[in-house]
Amino acid sequence: MVQEMGLQELAFKRATVLQVKGNINSNNAPQFSVRMNSLIESGCPHLIVDLTSLSFMTSAGFRALLIAGRSATEAQCAFSLCGLNERVRQLFELGGFLDLFPIHANQQDALIEATK
Amino acid sequence: MSHKNTSNHDTLAQKLDAIRAELLPFAEDMCSLGSQLKQQFKSEQFIDVHDDTTAIATALANLRNQVKGLNLELIQGASDQAHETHISQSRLRHDLRTPLNAVKGYSEMLLESLGQHGESVSHSLLLDLLSKTNTVLETISTSVVFPELESDEVVKTHEHSEMSSVAVLGKILVVDDDKSNLTVLSRLLEQQGHEVKCANSGPEALLAIRSGDFDLVLLDMLMPGMNGYEVLSIIKNDSDIAHLPVIVISALDEMEGVINCIEAGADDYLPKPFNPTLLQARIGTGIERKRLRDESTALMERMETELQEARRAQLNLVPHDFPSVSNAQPIAVHAHVQPAREVGGDFYDFFYVGENHLWFLVADVSDKGVAAGMFMARASSLVRLIPMQYFKQFGRMLMPHEVLNDINNELCQFNPEMAFITLLSGRIHIQTGDVLIANAGHSAALEYSANVPVHSLETWRGHPLGIKPDSEYRSMQTTLHPNHGLFLYTDGVTDALSNEEEYFSDDRLFESLQRLKKHSPALVVQTVKEALRVFTRDAEQFDDITLLAIQRTQHTAITVKEVLLPNTLEACRVARQELIGLQAAHGFSDTVCEDMCLCADEIISNNANFGYSDQREHENLLRLSVDSTQVVLEFIDDGSFFDPQSAPIIQPQHDLATAKAGGLGIKFVRHLTDELHYKRVDGKNHTVLVKHLKHEA
Numbered sequence: 001m002v003q004e005m006g007l008q009e010l011a012f013k014r015a016t017v018l019q020v021k022g023n024i025n026s027n028n029a030p031q032f033s034v035r036m037n038s039l040i041e042s043g044c045p046h047l048i049v050d051l052t053s054l055s056f057m058t059s060a061g062f063r064a065l066l067i068a069g070r071s072a073t074e075a076q077c078a079f080s081l082c083g084l085n086e087r088v089r090q091l092f093e094l095g096g097f098l099d100l101f102p103i104h105a106n107q108q109d110a111l112i113e114a115t116k
Numbered sequence: 117m118s119h120k121n122t123s124n125h126d127t128l129a130q131k132l133d134a135i136r137a138e139l140l141p142f143a144e145d146m147c148s149l150g151s152q153l154k155q156q157f158k159s160e161q162f163i164d165v166h167d168d169t170t171a172i173a174t175a176l177a178n179l180r181n182q183v184k185g186l187n188l189e190l191i192q193g194a195s196d197q198a199h200e201t202h203i204s205q206s207r208l209r210h211d212l213r214t215p216l217n218a219v220k221g222y223s224e225m226l227l228e229s230l231g232q233h234g235e236s237v238s239h240s241l242l243l244d245l246l247s248k249t250n251t252v253l254e255t256i257s258t259s260v261v262f263p264e265l266e267s268d269e270v271v272k273t274h275e276h277s278e279m280s281s282v283a284v285l286g287k288i289l290v291v292d293d294d295k296s297n298l299t300v301l302s303r304l305l306e307q308q309g310h311e312v313k314c315a316n317s318g319p320e321a322l323l324a325i326r327s328g329d330f331d332l333v334l335l336d337m338l339m340p341g342m343n344g345y346e347v348l349s350i351i352k353n354d355s356d357i358a359h360l361p362v363i364v365i366s367a368l369d370e371m372e373g374v375i376n377c378i379e380a381g382a383d384d385y386l387p388k389p390f391n392p393t394l395l396q397a398r399i400g401t402g403i404e405r406k407r408l409r410d411e412s413t414a415l416m417e418r419m420e421t422e423l424q425e426a427r428r429a430q431l432n433l434v435p436h437d438f439p440s441v442s443n444a445q446p447i448a449v450h451a452h453v454q455p456a457r458e459v460g461g462d463f464y465d466f467f468y469v470g471e472n473h474l475w476f477l478v479a480d481v482s483d484k485g486v487a488a489g490m491f492m493a494r495a496s497s498l499v500r501l502i503p504m505q506y507f508k509q510f511g512r513m514l515m516p517h518e519v520l521n522d523i524n525n526e527l528c529q530f531n532p533e534m535a536f537i538t539l540l541s542g543r544i545h546i547q548t549g550d551v552l553i554a555n556a557g558h559s560a561a562l563e564y565s566a567n568v569p570v571h572s573l574e575t576w577r578g579h580p581l582g583i584k585p586d587s588e589y590r591s592m593q594t595t596l597h598p599n600h601g602l603f604l605y606t607d608g609v610t611d612a613l614s615n616e617e618e619y620f621s622d623d624r625l626f627e628s629l630q631r632l633k634k635h636s637p638a639l640v641v642q643t644v645k646e647a648l649r650v651f652t653r654d655a656e657q658f659d660d661i662t663l664l665a666i667q668r669t670q671h672t673a674i675t676v677k678e679v680l681l682p683n684t685l686e687a688c689r690v691a692r693q694e695l696i697g698l699q700a701a702h703g704f705s706d707t708v709c710e711d712m713c714l715c716a717d718e719i720i721s722n723n724a725n726f727g728y729s730d731q732r733e734h735e736n737l738l739r740l741s742v743d744s745t746q747v748v749l750e751f752i753d754d755g756s757f758f759d760p761q762s763a764p765i766i767q768p769q770h771d772l773a774t775a776k777a778g779g780l781g782i783k784f785v786r787h788l789t790d791e792l793h794y795k796r797v798d799g800k801n802h803t804v805l806v807k808h809l810k811h812e813a
Contacts, residue, residue: 002696002709023710026688026721056710058717059781087707094787095780 003055004028007035015046015078015114017107021053024061033064040068040077046114047072050107052083062095069101078102082110135259136186139212142252143180146219149245150176156241162233168226172219172245175296179215206370210338212256213367214294217389219249221300224392253389257369286331286403287311291321291347292365293339301334301365301390308396318342322350325357332402334386337366337373345377352381359409361402423458423486430455430489433496434463438638440791441669444739444750444804447474447546450637451664452645454608454657461488462606462660463496469507469543471797475516477541478604478664480558482580491527491535495581498523499541516541516554517589520581524556524589527582536580540604549596549668554589556581559607562629564640565600570629573602601635601667605644608659612648615655620648637665676741683734683755685724691716694740695749702742708807711788712747715805718781719751719760723801727755746790749805758801759794760785 005028006021016039024032039047049065051057065081072079080102084092092098104110150173157169186208223246230237288310290301295316302312313328315321319342325333333351337344344364352358361383366374374385383405384398434453441448451464461481468474477499481488502522503514519541527537540561542553553561553573557580560572576590596602605625612620628647632640641663648661679694681687692713699709720738728734736753763782786792791806 001706002692002699002713023713025692025713025717026685026724055706056714058714058721059779059784060717060721062780087710091784094783 005032006053007032009039012111012114015048015111016044017048017050017111019050019053023055024057024064026058026060029058029060029064032061033067036064036068037071040072040075040079043075044077046078046080048104048107048110048114049079049081050083050110051081051088052085052106054085054088056087057091059095062091062097065097065101078114080104080110080113082107132186136183138255138259139183139252140180142248142255143176143183146245146248146252147176147180149241149248150219153241153245156238165226165229168222168229171296171299172222172226175215175218175222179212179219182211182215206367207338209256209369210367213253213388214297216249216253216256218294218296218300220246220253220389221296221304223249225300225303284400284403284407285309285311286399286406287313287329288332288334288399288403289313289315289321289324289328289330290334291315291318291339291344292334292336293317294336297336297365297388301395304390304392304395305399308392308399310399318344318347318350321347325351325360330360331406332399333360333362334399335362335364335382337364337370337377345373345380348377348380348382359406359413361406363398363402426486426489427455427458430459430493433493434465435467440793442746442748442791442793442804442806444748444793444802445474445546446669447544448637448667448669449474449476449665450641451478452641452662454645454661455484456608456657456660457485459486459489460484460660461492462608462662463492464604464662464664465496465500466664466666467500467504469503469513472545472547473513473543474546474666475503475541475543476602476604476664476666477539478558478606478662479537479539479541480606480608480660480662482536484660487533487535491537491582495523495527495537495539498526499539503543513543515591516543516552517578517591520554520556520578520589521586524579524581524587525585528585531582534583536582538580538606540575542602544596544666544668546668549598549600551594551596551602552591553594554578554591556589559605559610562603562605562626563594563596563600564603564629564632564635565597566633566635568600570626596666596668598668599635601637601640601665603629603640603644604664604666606660606662608657608661609644609648609663611659612652612661613655613658614651615653620651624651635667637667640665640667676739679738679740681720681736681738683724683728683736683753685721687720687724687736687738688717691720691738691749694738698740698742698747704742704747704809708747708809712749712805712807715785715788716749716751718785719803719805722758722781723751723753723755727753727758729756745809747807747809751803751805752800753803754800757796758803759796760803761792761794 003022005024008019010017010019018036018039020032036047036049069079082104083106084103102113104113154169154173157165223242226242227239230239288305290298290305290312292298292301293316298314302314305312313324315324318339321333321335335344335347348362348364351360351362358381362381364374364377364382364385365388366385367388378385383402386395386398438450439445449466451466453460453462453464455462461484462479464478466474466476479495481492481495499519502519506512506514520539537556538558539556540553540558542551542561544551553575555575555577557577560574562570562572564570573592573594575592578589579587610620610622610625624647625644628644629640632643644663677694677698679690681690695709695712695716723736734754736751739750739752741748760782785805789805790808791804793804795802
């Protein structure tokens with residue numbers, strides 16, 4: 001069953017995790033983009049986007065990630081991704097995105113990295 | 117050698133004594149004539165002939181020494197075998213004649229040079245010498261007993277017939293181990309205007325031939341080491357130089373050797389001593405022959421190249437891309453044409469007119485070759501253009517016989533050669549399977565399937581095209597059921613001959629179609645082609661061969677749904693909901709559904725974001741269909757031209773925020789679909805995405 005997008009924030013001391021569910025497409029990508037940018041602008045030192053429950057993401061979603069990554073650099077906010085499942089990793093690989101972001105296996109690894 | 121026969125030995129010794137006795141007075145006399153001659157022209161006034169008089173004196177001294185020294189040592193090779201005796205005798209005659217031929221050659225040249233010094237100069241010494249030289253040459257021919265191989269008559273006839281030859285100039289290689297022969301010959305040839313190179317031996321000659329572009333070779337037969345026959349054999353067995361004409365030089369009594377050489381590929385022979393007129397004539401003929409041979413080779417090569425180009429151009433006139441089957445186009449086609457010569461008169465064609473009608477045809481132009489190919493080119497564009505233009509201009513789908521009427525009237529014009537075409541043409545409605553076929557003097561189409569025996573679809577048969585204006589044609593109607601196929605062919609198939617002169621015939625064609633278990637057109641064409649190949653094996657193909665097969669594929673529980681979409685991103689949401697609904701009804705996997713959702717989103721968002729420069733609302737169509745084998749999504753939009761198969765890929769390193777149509781999403785689409793089709797029809801993009809359903813065993 002194709003699920004609609006769901007976004008949930010988890011706030012930690014040194015980082016904020018944005019958990020993504022369902023799929024990101026042309027219609028909901030702007031919403032995904034706005035949410036990431038507001039977190040970056042709110043001054044969080046580290047934004048981790050957790051893609052563990054993402055079923056698929058269209059090029060609109062990738063565009064949102066690229067824009068967020070650029071805003072984060074400008075705002076001196078560390079930006080990383082984690083939890084790429086097999087299908088999502090395939091899309092990252094196809095698009096040549098694997099080396100554009102720090103990518104961690106799971107949320108825990110990403111948090112450990114953030115507290116260093 | 118120990119086995120030498122003593123009596124034979126003695127006979128030879130006696131013969132040599134006799135020859136010496138007969139020739140020595142002449143040799144002595146001529147030798148003194150040579151010295152006198154040198155004396156006569158020793159003054160500065162005659163400096164231009166000093167070389168010649170010296171050469172004559174030297175040659176005469178050689179002659180005297182040779183005659184004096186005549187003994188058995190000279191003919192070591194002599195044995196009791198007749199053949200070898202013959203060779204040593206002819207060697208002896210050759211050795212004796214060599215200085216005489218030189219004397220003769222130099223004397224003739226000397227006469228010519230002296231002519232330029234005016235009439236006051238006395239020629240008596242020289243003429244005396246020449247006449248004695250001729251006498252001795254004759255003596256050699258009569259004194260040494262030889263079986264006569266050829267009469268002088270033959271040579272004389274040659275001389276007369278070739279007297280009138282016009283001088284043809286070229287580059288000539290003279291091969292002789294004797295230096296004076298070389299000098300005489302090359303001077304004679306140079307005087308006649310040829311360019312001359314000399315070689316002293318067989319190996320040297322071969323080296324020169326391989327590195328230079330000669331027009332002709334003059335080859336002496338008797339040479340130490342590699343003799344003339346061996347050199348000739350090497351030349352004629354090397355394809356790089358075998359075309360070079362070779363004229364063999366020999367004394368008349370070496371005729372047996374001459375014949376061997378002619379058999380081995382020599383073009384002609386020249387007897388020694390050389391007659392300038394004969395020399396010029398024979399050489400002229402040889403060079404002329406080579407020129408003609410070179411010209412015809414170049415001409416053949418040029419024609420071959422042009423024919424190959426024509427063949428390529430002609431094969432490009434018919435389609436070679438066979439569209440894959442989809443629910444949108446549930447018809448498969450395959451075809452093959454194989455001209456008997458470089459250029460042929462057969463052709464096939466298939467093409468869509470509008471969305472639902474596939475036209476197909478097979479045709480055979482009378483005769484074969486280039487003329488037929490040109491007539492074919494004329495007909496093949498008409499047969500395509502007429503139904504397409506009618507549909508485009510007037511929105512009317514012609515009947516096949518109407519197309520035949522038009523082509524026939526057109527081809528009847530400007531056709532004085534009365535070339536004609538037999539043609540079978542039809543159209544099929546790809547969704548309903550309704551077929552119309554019209555026939556202009558061609559073999560009927562065959563229908564084949566797994567359930568029914570192969571049978572021909574009899575049609576009303578009109579005249580071949582191009583013969584009679586306003587000839588009548590009729591269209592025959594039938595229905596092609598799912599999984600049934602049509603097979604069209606030219607008579608090159610049934611008339612193909614085996615090595616045993618048997619025809620392939622209708623029976624064998626029916627049989628090879630009947631035996632098929634699977635019926636995809638590609639397989640049908642392949643099978644008949646293979647049956648023909650096995651039947652004809654290495655027999656020559658006499659006629660062009662053309663095959664075309666069409667099959668309607670089976671529809672299994674197709675669900676087709678069409679939805680109208682706005683040209684905004686809202687369309688992506690609608691497409692996603694439709695796919696989710698389809699999945700709920702048909703139960704295909706999440707992966708298939710997600711991949712299709714992703715691909716639909718990319719194609720549709722591309723249209724919404726980049727497809728329009730106006731601000732108006734547009735309505736596009738999405739057609740979804742599913743059967744047991746595949747999910748097909750067809751998107752028809754009136755946005756700007758966009759072919760996902762050829763759109764450029766944009767790397768994420770570029771700024772995606774400002775990216776244009778194409779880009780990243782298209783890479784996903786190409787990767788995640790099993791088939792991707794595109795065509796632009798009437799200003800609309802038709803994009804078809806296919807995902808195959810893989811069933812678990």
